Amino acid sequence: MAGEWTIRELARKAGVSRKSVWAWIDAQGWARPVSGPWILDGERARLVLERFEQTAPLRTPREPVPCSIEGCERTRAGLQDMCKMHYQRRLRTGRTERSSGGDWQTAKTHCPAGHEYRPENIYRFPSDVGTRRRCRTCRIAQSSVSKKPS
Ligand SMILES: [Zn+2]
Ligand SMILES: [Zn+2]
Known part of the structure; x- marks a missing residue:
């Protein structure tokens, strides 16, 4: 040059x-x-x-960027890293995969409050059937709230 x-x-x-x-x-x-x-x-x-x-x-990301979900051909919506359909599904169900009945509870990796289901964070009641998991972190949080003097 x-x-x-x-x-x-x-x-x-x-x-x-x-x-x-x-x-x-x-x-x-x-x-x-x-x-x-x-x-x-x-x-x-x-x-x-x-x-x-x-x-x-x-x-300058002017080119449409594809959805980050594997196998999805749609383009990303706005600033999201996924397409509109996947984004809305995640808002609704907390995950991007299609939910299919009971598996989805088992496949979930986090409790409803967002704590990760790691082995040390899962506990079960003897009465629990099947694969139901409970979040220990939530349990501890709940019991400490209820113990607080009012
Ligand atoms: Zn998608
Ligand atoms: Zn939890």
């Missing part, structure tokens, strides 16, 4: 604001011109463009 480049030209070419280019150049400690605008030689201009090329996809 030859020639002389101004910040304005570089910013336009990189698709970023002049301020961003300026800030980065300043951070490199490159000698500032005593007067007049920054003029970068080809080598430095190349470095600037390389630097901003790396971040370009992160800054």
Whole structure:
């Protein structure tokens, strides 16, 4: 890359604001011109463009981004990391997979209050049937609330 480049030209070419280019150049400690605008030689201009090329996809997500749920072909909705359908399902059921009767209780990894069902956090009553799990953290929280003097 030859020639002389101004910040304005570089910013336009990189698709970023002049301020961003300026800030980065300043951070490199490159000698500032005593007067007049920054003029970068080809080598430095190349470095600037390389630097901003790396971040370009992160800054301008104009392309539709696919839903993060495996196998889903829809695109993400707004700032969510999943499509509208999956997002709404998660709001409704707390998970993104289709619920199918009883399995979904077993497959759940967290209690309704959001504590993780780890082995040490699960307890059962002798009267519990099947795979019903209870959250120890919730149980402790409930009993400490009820013990509080009112
Ligand atoms: Zn989806
Ligand atoms: Zn819990």
